[in-house]
Amino acid sequence: MEIRPILSTLRRHKVTATLVILEIALTCAIVCNAIFLIGQRLDHIDLPSGVAESELMQIIPVGIGKQADSHARATADLAALRQIPGVTGATMANQLPFGNQSWNSSIRLSPDQKLPSLNSTIYYGQDVVRIYGLDLIAGRNFQDDEYKWWDDTAGDDSLSPHVGIVTQALARKLFPNENPLGKTIWQGTNNIQIIGVVRTLTRPNLRDVESNGYSIIMPLRVTMGNFAGFVLRSRPQDRARVLDEAVATLRKQDPRRVFTEKRTYDEIRKKFFAGDRSMTVLLATVCAALLIVTALGIVGLGSFWVAQRRRQIGVRRALGARRIDIVRYFQTENFLLATIGIALGMVLAYGINLLLMVHYELPRLPFIYLPAGAALLWLLGQAAVLGPALRAASVPPVVATRG
Amino acid sequence: MLKMSHLAKVYRTEVVETYALRDFNINVKEGEFVAVTGPSGSGKTTFLTIAGLLETFTGGEYHLDGVEVSKLDDNARSRIRNEKIGFIFQAFNLIPDLNVFDNVEVPLRYRGMKAAERKQRIMDALERVGLASRAKHYPAELSGGQQQRVAIARALAGSPRLLLADEPTGNLDTQMARGVMELLEEIHREGATIVMVTHDPELAARAQRNVHVIDGQVVDLAEDPRFHAASHLADTAS
Ligand SMILES: Nc1ncnc2c1ncn2[C@@H]1O[C@H](COP(=O)(O)OP(=O)(O)OP(=O)(O)O)[C@@H](O)[C@H]1O
Ligand SMILES: [Mg+2]
Numbered sequence: 209m210e211i212r213p214i215l216s217t218l219r220r221h222k223v224t225a226t227l228v229i230l231e232i233a234l235t236c237a238i239v240c241n242a243i244f245l246i247g248q249r250l251d252h253i254d255l256p257s258g259v260a261e262s263e264l265m266q267i268i269p270v271g272i273g274k275q276a277d278s279h280a281r282a283t284a285d286l287a288a289l290r291q292i293p294g295v296t297g298a299t300m301a302n303q304l305p306f307g308n309q310s311w312n313s314s315i316r317l318s319p320d321q322k323l324p325s326l327n328s329t330i331y332y333g334q335d336v337v338r339i340y341g342l343d344l345i346a347g348r349n350f351q352d353d354e355y356k357w358w359d360d361t362a363g364d365d366s367l368s369p370h371v372g373i374v375t376q377a378l379a380r381k382l383f384p385n386e387n388p389l390g391k392t393i394w395q396g397t398n399n400i401q402i403i404g405v406v407r408t409l410t411r412p413n414l415r416d417v418e419s420n421g422y423s424i425i426m427p428l429r430v431t432m433g434n435f436a437g438f439v440l441r442s443r444p445q446d447r448a449r450v451l452d453e454a455v456a457t458l459r460k461q462d463p464r465r466v467f468t469e470k471r472t473y474d475e476i477r478k479k480f481f482a483g484d485r486s487m488t489v490l491l492a493t494v495c496a497a498l499l500i501v502t503a504l505g506i507v508g509l510g511s512f513w514v515a516q517r518r519r520q521i522g523v524r525r526a527l528g529a530r531r532i533d534i535v536r537y538f539q540t541e542n543f544l545l546a547t548i549g550i551a552l553g554m555v556l557a558y559g560i561n562l563l564l565m566v567h568y569e570l571p572r573l574p575f576i577y578l579p580a581g582a583a584l585l586w587l588l589g590q591a592a593v594l595g596p597a598l599r600a601a602s603v604p605p606v607v608a609t610r611g
Numbered sequence: 612m613l614k615m616s617h618l619a620k621v622y623r624t625e626v627v628e629t630y631a632l633r634d635f636n637i638n639v640k641e642g643e644f645v646a647v648t649g650p651s652g653s654g655k656t657t658f659l660t661i662a663g664l665l666e667t668f669t670g671g672e673y674h675l676d677g678v679e680v681s682k683l684d685d686n687a688r689s690r691i692r693n694e695k696i697g698f699i700f701q702a703f704n705l706i707p708d709l710n711v712f713d714n715v716e717v718p719l720r721y722r723g724m725k726a727a728e729r730k731q732r733i734m735d736a737l738e739r740v741g742l743a744s745r746a747k748h749y750p751a752e753l754s755g756g757q758q759q760r761v762a763i764a765r766a767l768a769g770s771p772r773l774l775l776a777d778e779p780t781g782n783l784d785t786q787m788a789r790g791v792m793e794l795l796e797e798i799h800r801e802g803a804t805i806v807m808v809t810h811d812p813e814l815a816a817r818a819q820r821n822v823h824v825i826d827g828q829v830v831d832l833a834e835d836p837r838f839h840a841a842s843h844l845a846d847t848a849s
Contacts, residue, residue: 210720217708523704526665527765528693528721530686605665605692608704609656609777 214541228509229549232585235502236553240581241560242491244573249488253481255420257305257473258375258408260341262444263296264473265451266304267458268437270466278431279357285461286334289438292453294446300429300436301333303412304340304473306480309435310412315424316394317382328378328422329411330395332358332430337373337406339441342425345376347389347404350427358428365398369427373404377421393424400424437469447472502585503592510538510596514603521600522607531601538597539590546589550582557581612773612804613639613662618671620657620827631657632827635671639806641772644799646818647808654827655808656777662806663696663775664688676772693721697766697803699776703758705750705765711737712746715765722769736764740794756787763794774798776807780814792817 218225275281282300289298303309311332314324336342337349354369361367372393379388379402388402409423430436438458442450451470458465478485514521521534529537561573620632631654639645647655660666661673664680673680676695680688698704705714715736719729737743740760750758759779766774776795780788792814799805809815823830 213709213713213716213720216710216713220708519704520706520708523700523706524717524721525689526663526692526698526704527718528689528769530689530721533689533721606660608698609660609665609700 210537211540211544214537214544218541218544224509225545228505228545229552231502231505232546232549232589233552233556235498236550236581236585237556237560238498239495239584240553240557240577241564241573242495243581244561244577245564245570246488246491246495248570249484249491252414253484253488255410255414256408257410257477258340258342258406259305259473260441261473261477263341263441263447264304265440265442265447265454266307266437266469266471266473266476267440267451267454267467268469269432269458270468274359274433275431278359278433279429281462282429282431285438285458288457288461289440289454292450292457294442294450295440295454296443297335297339297439297441298454299333299335299339299439300431301331301336301439302430302434302436303329303331304439304476305410305412306414306477307412308480313395313424315378315382319394319397319399321394325382326378326419326422328374328424329413331409331423331425332428332434333436333439334427334429336425337404339439340409341441342409343407344373345405345407346387347373347402349373349404354427356428358430358434361428368398368400370399370401371403371427372400373406373425374402375409375421375423376405376407377418378423379405381418381422395424400426499584499588503588506542506589506592507595510542510593511599514538514596514600517600518603519607521603522605525603525605526608534601534603535594535597538593538600542589542593543586546586550585553581553585554578612641612643612676613637613806614672614674615658615662616672618661618673619669620654620661620666621669630827632661632668634828637822637829639804642799642802642804644796644805644819645807645822646815646820647806647822647824648810648812648815649824653824655824657827658824659775659777659806659808663698664692689721693718694769695771695773697769697771697774699759699762699766699774699779701778701781703750703755703762703782705758705761707750710747710749711742711753711761714750714761715768718765718769732768732770733764736768737761739767740764754787755783756790759783759787759791760794763791763798767798772804774803774805774807776805778808778810780809780811788814 564570618635
C-alpha cells in the first residue's frame with residue numbers, strides 16, 4: 209500500500225498527528241492497566257467461599273453476655289428452628305466466610321516453636337461441615353461425642369476435644385507432600401489432631417491470596433454468650449420465608465431478643481465485596497469514557513482532514529483512484545497512527561504497571577493484555593475512521609476541475 | 612478516439628436548470644491536437660470533464676475509444692481515467708503534502724505498478740519536463756511554470772493516449788506559457804491525442820484544429836449566423 213507517501217504526509221502535519229498518537233498511547237496504557245485491575249477485582253469478587261452459598265442464611269442476635277442456662281437455651285432455640293418447614297439445617301456458629309467477624313489463632317507444629325507457622329481462622333459450631341455444605345475430601349467428620357461446649361473448655365486445655373478438620377490450603381502449607389491426617393498441630397498450648405480435610409473454607413476477612421484459605425474447624429458448640437449467630441440452611445426458594453419464620457420463632461423463644469443481622473448468604477457476599485464492585489464499575493466507566501473520547505477524537509480529526517483534503521481527493525479520483533482506494537487511504541493512515549500510538553502506549557502501560565507494583569503491591573501486567581489492548585485500539589480506530597473515510601470516498605472527481 | 616453525438620448536460624439546482632451543453636457534437640481523431648475556444652460560461656470545462664469521465668452527462672452519446680461510457684460503472688471509469696487519460700488543470704492541482712516525485716507517482720500507484728517500474732517512469736517523465744533535479748522539492752517550492760510541468764509529468768508518466776488540458780497556461784505568464792505549449796506540441800508529435808481548452812488565440816492557432824463553443828454547442832465559425840451578422844455589419848461600415 210501507499211505507506212511511505214502517507215507517512216511523509218503525516219510528517220508535514222506533525223502537531224495534529226502527534227496529538228492523536230499521544231491520545232491513542234495514553235488510552236492504550238490506561239485501558240490496559242484498568243482492564244487488568246478490573247480482572248483482578250473480578251477474580252477477587254468471585255473468590256469461592258467453600259460453603260453452599262445459595263442455601264445459607266444468618267441471624268445474629270445482640271450479644272447478651274453470660275447466661276446461666278445458655279447451653280439449654282441454645283439447644284432449645286435450635287430444636288425450635290429445625291421445626292420450621294423447609295429448614296434442612298440449623299446451628300449456632302461463630303462465623304461465616306466473608307462475614308467480617310473473625311476468630312483467628314497462631315498455629316505451630318510444636319508447642320515450643322518460637323515463631324508460628326501460620327495464622328489460621330477457627331470455625332466453631334455444631335455440625336458445621338454438613339450445614340455449611342463443605343466438601344470433605346479426606347478423613348472423617350466429627351462424631352457426636354467429640355463435641356463440647358466452647359465455654360466449658362475455655363482456659364483448660366485438658367478439656368479440649370483435641371481433634372480438628374482443616375482446609376486443604378492449610379494442610380498443604382503445613383505438611384507439603386505429606387498426608388496431613390493424624391498429624392498434630394498446636395493452637396497455643398492446645399494440641400489438635402487433624403482428622404479430616406475439606407477442599408475450601410475461606411476466611412471471614414481476607415488477607416493475602418495465600419492465607420485466605422487457612423481455616424480450622426473445631427467440634428465446639430457456641431452460644432449467644434460467645435457472640436455466635438444462627439446459621440440456617442434451606443432450599444434457595446425457601447430462604448425468604450424461612451428467615452421470617454426463624455426470626456418469629458426466636459422471638460417466641462425469648463421476646464426480649466434483638467437481632468442485628470437477618471440475611472441470606474448472597475447478601476453477605478454482596479456486602480463484603482461492595483467496595484470491589486463499585487471500584488470495578490468506576491474503572492470500567494473510566495475505560496469506556498477514554499475509549500469514547502479517543503474514538504471521537506479520531507472521528508473529529510478524520511472529518512477535518514476530509515474537509516481539508518477535499519480538492520486532493522477529487523484530484524486523486526481524477527487520476528484514477530477508485531472509491532475503495534480513498535477509503536483505504538484513510539484506513540491505512542489511521543492504522544499507522546494507531547500503531548505508533550499503541551507502540552508508545554505499551555511502553556507507557558508497563559511504566560504505569562511498574563508504579564502500581566511498587567506502590568500498591570499489584571502483580572505484573574500479564575503479557576496477554578498488550579496484544580489484547582492493541583487489537584482493541586486498532587479496531588476502535590478503524591471503526592472511528594470509517595465514517596470520515598466513506599465521506600471522503602463520496603467526494604466526486606469533478607472537484608478536481610471545479611474546486 | 613473521442614466522439615460525442617447530441618450530448619446534453621443539464622445542471623439542476625433548486626431554482627434553475629442550466630443547459631451547460633446541448634446537442635453537442637464533436638469527433639476527435641487519434642493523434643489530433645484540438646484547441647477548444649469560446650466565451651466564458653460557454654461549456655468548455657463541462658465538455659472536458661465529461662470527456663475525461665469526471666462527470667456524467669444527461670443525454671446523447673459519448674464513445675471513448677469505441678466504448679459507450681455511460682454504461683460503465685464507477686470502478687471502470689476510474690480505471691479508464693487512470694490508464695487512458697492524462698489531466699492537466701489550470702490550477703495545476705498538485706498535492707501540496709507530497710514532493711514532486713510522490714506527486715508524479717500518484718496515478719502509477721493506482722495502476723498497481725511495481726516500485727522499480729514506477730521509479731523509472733517517474734524519472735523519465737521528470738526528465739521530459741526538465742525537472743528531474745527537483746524530485747525532492749515540494750510544490751510550494753516551485754514556480755507556477757514548474758508546477759505545471761510537474762503536472763504534465765504526472766499526466767505523462769502513465770503514457771495516456773489522450774491528454775485533456777483545461778487552460779493549462781491560464782495561470783502562467785507569457786514566457787512560461789510558451790514553454791508549456793512547446794512541451795505539449797512535443798508530446799503531440801510523439802503520438803498523443805490532445806484536447807486543450809484555451810482563451811489565448813495565439814496558442815489556439817498553434818493547434819491542428821480549432822473547435823469553437825458557444826452556449827453549450829460546437830459552432831462552425833464560417834456558418835454561424837452570429838458571426839455573419841458581425842461581418843455583415845463590418846461590411847456595411849466600409
Ligand atoms: N455544478 C454546476 N451547477 C450549475 N451550473 C453549473 C455547474 N458547473 C457549471 N455550470 C454552468 O454551466 C455553464 C458552463 O460552465 P463551464 O464551466 O463549462 O464554462 P467554461 O466555458 O469553462 O467557462 P470559463 O471559460 O469561464 O471557464 C455555466 O453557465 C456554468 O454556470
Ligand atoms: Mg472553464
